[in-house]
Amino acid sequence: MAEQDRASSTAKRAAKPTINDVARLAGVSKKTVSRVINRSTLLNSETRERVERVIAELGYVPNPQARALALRRNFLIGLIHDNPNAQTVLNVQQGILEALQGTEFELVVRPVDRRSPLMIEDVRAFLSRQRLFGVLLLPPISENDVLAELCEELGCRYVRMGSAQLDDPEHLVASNDREAVREATTYLIDQGHSLIALIEGPRGFRSAAERRAGFEQAIEAAGIELPRNFIAEGNYTFESGIAAANRLLDLGPPPTAIFASNDEMAAGVVHAANQRGLSVPENLSVIGFDDTAIAAHIWPPLTTVRWPIIPMARSAALKLVGNASDRAKAAAEPSFFLSSLVRRASVAPPRP
Amino acid sequence: MAEQDRASSTAKRAAKPTINDVARLAGVSKKTVSRVINRSTLLNSETRERVERVIAELGYVPNPQARALALRRNFLIGLIHDNPNAQTVLNVQQGILEALQGTEFELVVRPVDRRSPLMIEDVRAFLSRQRLFGVLLLPPISENDVLAELCEELGCRYVRMGSAQLDDPEHLVASNDREAVREATTYLIDQGHSLIALIEGPRGFRSAAERRAGFEQAIEAAGIELPRNFIAEGNYTFESGIAAANRLLDLGPPPTAIFASNDEMAAGVVHAANQRGLSVPENLSVIGFDDTAIAAHIWPPLTTVRWPIIPMARSAALKLVGNASDRAKAAAEPSFFLSSLVRRASVAPPRP
DNA sequence: GCATACTTGGAAACCGGTGTCAGTGTATGC
DNA sequence: GCATACACTGACACCGGTTTCCAAGTATGC
Numbered sequence: 041m042a043e044q045d046r047a048s049s050t051a052k053r054a055a056k057p058t059i060n061d062v063a064r065l066a067g068v069s070k071k072t073v074s075r076v077i078n079r080s081t082l083l084n085s086e087t088r089e090r091v092e093r094v095i096a097e098l099g100y101v102p103n104p105q106a107r108a109l110a111l112r113r114n115f116l117i118g119l120i121h122d123n124p125n126a127q128t129v130l131n132v133q134q135g136i137l138e139a140l141q142g143t144e145f146e147l148v149v150r151p152v153d154r155r156s157p158l159m160i161e162d163v164r165a166f167l168s169r170q171r172l173f174g175v176l177l178l179p180p181i182s183e184n185d186v187l188a189e190l191c192e193e194l195g196c197r198y199v200r201m202g203s204a205q206l207d208d209p210e211h212l213v214a215s216n217d218r219e220a221v222r223e224a225t226t227y228l229i230d231q232g233h234s235l236i237a238l239i240e241g242p243r244g245f246r247s248a249a250e251r252r253a254g255f256e257q258a259i260e261a262a263g264i265e266l267p268r269n270f271i272a273e274g275n276y277t278f279e280s281g282i283a284a285a286n287r288l289l290d291l292g293p294p295p296t297a298i299f300a301s302n303d304e305m306a307a308g309v310v311h312a313a314n315q316r317g318l319s320v321p322e323n324l325s326v327i328g329f330d331d332t333a334i335a336a337h338i339w340p341p342l343t344t345v346r347w348p349i350i351p352m353a354r355s356a357a358l359k360l361v362g363n364a365s366d367r368a369k370a371a372a373e374p375s376f377f378l379s380s381l382v383r384r385a386s387v388a389p390p391r392p
Numbered sequence: 393m394a395e396q397d398r399a400s401s402t403a404k405r406a407a408k409p410t411i412n413d414v415a416r417l418a419g420v421s422k423k424t425v426s427r428v429i430n431r432s433t434l435l436n437s438e439t440r441e442r443v444e445r446v447i448a449e450l451g452y453v454p455n456p457q458a459r460a461l462a463l464r465r466n467f468l469i470g471l472i473h474d475n476p477n478a479q480t481v482l483n484v485q486q487g488i489l490e491a492l493q494g495t496e497f498e499l500v501v502r503p504v505d506r507r508s509p510l511m512i513e514d515v516r517a518f519l520s521r522q523r524l525f526g527v528l529l530l531p532p533i534s535e536n537d538v539l540a541e542l543c544e545e546l547g548c549r550y551v552r553m554g555s556a557q558l559d560d561p562e563h564l565v566a567s568n569d570r571e572a573v574r575e576a577t578t579y580l581i582d583q584g585h586s587l588i589a590l591i592e593g594p595r596g597f598r599s600a601a602e603r604r605a606g607f608e609q610a611i612e613a614a615g616i617e618l619p620r621n622f623i624a625e626g627n628y629t630f631e632s633g634i635a636a637a638n639r640l641l642d643l644g645p646p647p648t649a650i651f652a653s654n655d656e657m658a659a660g661v662v663h664a665a666n667q668r669g670l671s672v673p674e675n676l677s678v679i680g681f682d683d684t685a686i687a688a689h690i691w692p693p694l695t696t697v698r699w700p701i702i703p704m705a706r707s708a709a710l711k712l713v714g715n716a717s718d719r720a721k722a723a724a725e726p727s728f729f730l731s732s733l734v735r736r737a738s739v740a741p742p743r744p
Numbered sequence: 745g746c747a748t749a750c751t752t753g754g755a756a757a758c759c760g761g762t763g764t765c766a767g768t769g770t771a772t773g774c
Numbered sequence: 775g776c777a778t779a780c781a782c783t784g785a786c787a788c789c790g791g792t793t794t795c796c797a798a799g800t801a802t803g804c
Contacts, residue, residue, distance in 0.1 A: 056520075058760055069784045074762060082782060101520045105460035106760035109789050114457055116500075126685065130478040133501060146522060148468075148498045149485060168408075168453045170498060278689050307689055314691040333478065337630050337659055338690055339666040410790055421754045426792060436752065458790035461759050 057098040066094040077102055104144070114173055115144045117360060120163060120187075121178035122154040124276055125304055127332035128349060132178055132201075135353025145361055148172065154181055163187060167194045174198055174360045176353070180276075183246045199356040201349075202247060209375040213356040217247060217329075220345045220379035221254030221299070222261075224327050227343075227381060228297045229262045232389040233325060237270040237295035239284040239305050251301045251329065270295060274305045281308020282315075289316060289324075296324065296390035303328035303335045303344055310338055310386065321388035331382055341384035348377045409450040418446040429454055456496070466525055467496045469712060472515060472539075473530035474506040476628055477656055479684035480701060484530055484553075487705025497713055500524065506533055515539060519546045526550055526712045528705070532628075535598045551708040553701075554599060561727040565708040569599060569681075572697045572731035573606030573651070574613075576679050579695075579733060580649045581614045584741040585677060589622040589647035591636040591657050603653045603681065622647060626657045633660020634667075641668060641676075648676065648742035655680035655687045655696055662690055662738065673740035683734055693736035700729045 063070045068091060075083050076091040094100075108114035119136065123129050136147055150166055152159050167175070167190070174197030177187060182200040188211070191198040201213045228236050238255045241248030252271070259266055272288055274280035281300055285308060288295055300306035306328030313324050320326055320340055328335055331346035359373045415422045420443060427435050428443040446452075460466035471488065475481050488499055502518055504511050519527070519542070526549030529539060534552040540563070543550040553565045580588050590607045593600030604623070611618055624639055626632035633652055637660060640647055652658035658680030665676050672678055672692055680687055680696035687694040711725045 056523075060760075070761075071763085071785085072783060075783090078762085084782060087783085099520075103461070103760055104522060105457050105466055106789090107762080108457040109455070109461050109791085110760080110762040112789065116498075126478040126482040129482055134503070137501075137503060144521070146468075146500045146502075148500055149489075150498075151486065151489060168451075169496070170456060171408075278685070311689065311691050333630070334686065334689070337663065337686070339663050412790075422791075423755090423793080424753060427753090430792090439752080455790055458759090459792080461761085462790080462792040464759070 056103075057100045059100070059102065062091065062094050062098060062100050065098070066091045114171060115146060116148050116170065116172045117145050117357065118148045118150055118166070118170070118172045118175035119178065120150045120152060120166075120175050120181065122152050122181045123178050125302070125330070125332060127334065128330065129178070131332070131349045132176075132353040135350040135355075136176060136357040138350075139354045139357035140361070143361060145173065152181065154184075160186055160190065164190055164194070167191070167196050172196060176356050176360060177201065179247055180242075180245050197360055199360045201352055201356050210359070213352050213359065213375050213377070215347060215352065215377045215379050217250040217345075217347075217379060218254040218257070220347075220381065221251045221301075221329070222258045223254075224329075224343075224345050224381050225255050225258035225299055226262070227383075228299065228325060228327065228387065229258065229264070231297075231325065231387060233297040234262075234264050235270075235293060235295045235390070236264070236266070236297045236299065237272065237288045239272050239274045239281060239288075239298060239300040239309070241273075241301045242275045243273065248301060255299060267291070274301070274308075276302050276304060278304050278308045278311070281305030282312045283308075285309040285312035286316075289313070289318070297326070297387070298324065299327045299329075301329055303330045303332050303342060306342055306344065306386075307334050307338050310340075310342070321386050322391065325387040325390070327387060329379075335382075336384070340386050343384045343387045344382050345379050346382045347379050352377050408455075409452045411452070411454065414443065414446050414450060414452050417450070418443045466523060467498060468500050468522065468524045469497050469709065470500045470502055470518070470522070470524045470527035471530065472502045472504060472518075472527050472533065474504050474533045475530050477654070477682070477684060479686065480682065481530070483684070483701045484528075484705040487702040487707075488528065488709040490702075491706045491709035492713070495713060497525065504533065506536075512538055512542065516542055516546070519543070519548050524548060528708050528712060529553065531599055532594075532597050549712055551712045553704055553708050562711070565704050565711065565727050565729070567699060567704065567729045567731050569602040569697075569699075569731060570606040570609070572699075572733065573603045573653075573681070574610045575606075576681075576695075576697050576733050577607050577610035577651055578614070579735075580651065580677060580679065580739065581610065581616070583649075583677065583739060585649040586614075586616050587622075587645060587647045587742070588616070588618070588649045588651065589624065589640045591624050591626045591633060591640075591650060591652040591661070593625075593653045594627050595625065600653060607651060619643070626653070626660075628654050628656060630656050630660045630663070633657030634664045635660075637661040637664035638668075641665070641670070649678070649739070650676065651679045651681075653681055655682045655684050655694060658694055658696065658738075659686050659690050662692075662694070673738050674743065677739040677742070679739060681731075687734075688736070692738050695736045695739045696734050697731050698734045699731050704729050 059070050059073050062073045073091055076088050104115060121129055140147060152162060175191060177198060177200045179202040182202045188198060188200060199211055199213060240252045269291060272284040274284045281304060288298060298309050300309050306326050309326050310320050313320050318324050328342045328344035331344045335342040335344045355373050362373060411422050411425050414425045425443055428440050456467060473481055492499060504514060527543060529550060529552045531554040534554045540550060540552060551563055551565060592604045621643060624636040626636045633656060640650060650661050652661055658678050661678050662672050665672050670676050680694045683696045683698035687696045707725050714725060
C-alpha cells in the first residue's frame with residue numbers, strides 16, 4: 041500500500057537520461073562514459089568527443105545519488121551552528137558557498153540548540169543518517185569538544201571556527217580576538233577613558249574568555265584599577281546587552297565607556313543609553329565586536345572590531361573539501377585571521 | 393591515478409553496518425529488514441522484534457544515498473533565495489527546519505544573484521544536478537515566473553512565498569501585504585499626518601507593487617492629495633533607505649511621516665533623520681515592514697508591519713513535503729497569512 | 745480432509761553510477 | 775618478424791537499498 045503510493049507519486053517526474061542511454065547511443069560501454077565524465081586521461085580523444093557530443097545532445101547529467109553510492113561518499117557539507125546572530129550565520133553561509141562555487145558540493149544547514157540535553161544525540165543522529173562529506177562548526181558550538189570527538193568517532197571530517205588556540209590547524213580556523221580586544225580597549229584608554237566596563241559573553245565560552253583576557257591585559261598594562269563589578273555578563277543577544285548596560289550604568293560611578301563582546305550587545309548598550317537620555321558618544325563611548333551589518337546601521341555608527349568571518353568561513357570550507365582532493369592545498373589554507381579595529385562614531389573622549 | 397587517490401582517501405572512514413549485515417545476523421532476507429524499516433504491515437510481529445533488536449545492537453542506519461537511488465528520489469529540500477535581509481533568510485530557514493523536524497528531509501541552501509544574466513542557467517544546473525525533492529522560493533526571486541516554469545519543466549516540486557495573488561494555492565504561500573500597508577498608512581493619517589511619503593521597493597517586484605497599492609488606497613480614501621515626488625524608490629537595503637529619506641527630507645515641504653516598504657529601509661530613514669538632527673518620532677514618524685529584529689533593536693523601536701514569515705515558511709515546507717505522502721494534508725496547509733501592525737515608538741502626531 | 749485464500753519470507757533484478765581486471769590493437773625493442 | 779609494453783576499451787561485479795515475483799506456510803471454507 042505505502043509502497044505503491046510512493047511509486048505512483050514519483051511516476052510523474054520526467055525520466056532523465058542515464059549513463060546507459062549515453063553509452064548505447066555513443067556505441068561505447070558505461071565505463072567509457074564514466075571515464076569521460078571523470079576526465080580520465082586514459083582516453084582516445086576521438087572517443088571522448090563522440091561521447092561528449094551524445095552527452096550534450098541528451099542533456100545528460102550524472103545522478104549524484106548513484107555517484108555517492110558507488111563512491112561511498114557524498115557531496116554534502118553540513119553547517120552546524122547555534123549562533124544567535126543572523127548576520128553572522130548568513131555571512132558564514134556566504135563564505136562557505138563562495139568556496140563551494142564551481143564544485144559539486146552543496147551546503148546543508150543544521151541549527152541546533154546548545155542548551156538542549158539532546159543536542160549531542162541530535163547531532164549524532166544527523167551525522168550517522170546523512171553521512172555528510174564533512175561539517176563546519178560555528179562558534180559558539182564549535183567550542184564544544186564533545187562535538188568534535190563525535191565527528192572523529194563517526195569518521196566525519198570537520199573544521200571548527202572560532203577564537204580558540206591554534207592547536208590543530210587541520211581542524212581549526214581561528215582569529216586573534218584577544219589582541220584585537222586589547223587594541224580596542226587601548227584605544228578607549230588613549231581617548232582618556234579610565235572608567236571602562238566590559239560586557240563579556242557567557243561563561244564557559246572560549247571566545248568570551250579570549251575577549252575578556254584581551255580586555256584585562258589592556259587595563260592592566262595601563263595600570264588602571266577597575267571596580268570588580270565593571271565586568272558584566274551577557275549572552276550575546278541584544279536584550280542581554282540592554283540588561284547589562286542598565287546594571288553598569290546604575291553603578292556609582294558609572295563607566296564612561298563600555299566594551300561589549302559583540303555588536304548585538306553593543307547595540308543593546310546604545311539602546312539602553314538612549315532610553316536613559318544618555319547620548320552616545322557624548323555621555324558614553326561604546327565599542328562592539330564582529331562588525332556585522334547592525335554596527336554600521338544603528339545611530340551613531342558603532343566603532344567595533346571587524347571579525348573577518350566571511351574569509352574565515354571560505355577558508356574553513358576550502359580546508360574541508362580540499363582535504364578530499366589535495367591535502368597539501370588544504371593544509372596550506374590559512375588557519376588564522378586577524379581582527380582589527382574599525383573606528384566609527386560611537387567613541388569620544390569622556391566629558392571632563 | 394585519480395581513481396586510486398579517491399579510493400584511498402575514503403578507506404579510513406569507519407565501515408558502517410549495512411542492511412546485509414542486519415539480515416545475516418537476524419537470519420532473514422534483506423527484504424524483510426527493509427519491511428521493518430519501512431513499517432510495512434505485512435510482517436510477523438516476532439520477526440519484526442528480532443530484526444529491530446539486531447538493528448539496535450548494530451546501530452544500523454540506512455544509507456540515504458542508496459535509498460535515494462532505489463526510490464528514485466532524494467530527501468533534500470532546496471531553499472533558493474536572493475533576499476538581502478539576513479534576519480528574513482534566517483527566519484525562513486528556521487521555519488522550514490521546524491517543519492522538517494522529525495522527517496528525513498534536509499535543507500540545502502542556494503543563494504542566487506537576481507541581477508546575474510546567468511541566474512536561470514545557474515539554477516537549472518543546480519536543479520538538474522541535484523535532483524532535489526523540491527524547492528522553496530523566497531521573495532523577491534519567488535516572483536520570477538521563469539523560475540517557476542523551470543521547476544515545472546524539470547519536474548521539481550516547488551512552493552513560492554510572497555505577497556502575490558492567491559492564484560495557485562498548491563504552489564504559493566502568500567500574505568495580505570496590501571491590506572496591512574493600508575492599515576499602517578491609515579494609522580499615520582489617524583495620528584494627524586497628511587504629509588506622508590512612501591519609500592517603495594524596486595519596480596517590477598510584486599511585493600513593492602502590493603505595498604504601494606495599499607499605501608495609495610489609504611491616501612485616496614482619506615482624500616489626501618500628495619505631491620508626486622512623495623513616492624521614492626529604494627531597493628530594500630539600509631543604504632537605499634538613507635538615500636531615499638534624504639531626497640524626501642530635502643523637499644519643501646518635507647513629509648512629517650514616512651512609510652518604508654521594509655524595516656531595513658526604515659532603519660535607514662531613522663539613521664538619516666538622526667544625521668540631520670531630526671528626532672524620531674518628534675520631528676518625523678516612521679513605519680517599516682517585516683518586523684525583523686532590527687525593528688525592535690534600533691532607537692526608537694520601530695512601529696512596523698509584522699510579516700509572519702516563520703509560519704509562512706513552515707507552512708510552505710509542509711506543503712512541499714506533505715505533497716509526497718499526504719496530498720490532502722498538503723492542500724489543507726494554509727496558503728494565506730495575515731500581516732498586522734505592531735505599534736512601537738517611531739510614530740507620533742505631527743508637530744503643529 | 746482437501747481446496748482455497750491469505751500471510752510471510754526469500755531470490756533475483758534493478759536503481760545509476762564506479763572499480764577491477766582481462767582483452768584487443770598498436771608502438772617499440774631486439 | 776616476434777616478443778613485449780603500453781594505451782585504450784569493455785564485461786562484470788559491486789555500492790546498499792527497494793521492488794517484483796514466486797514459493798512455502800497457515801488459516802479458513804466447505
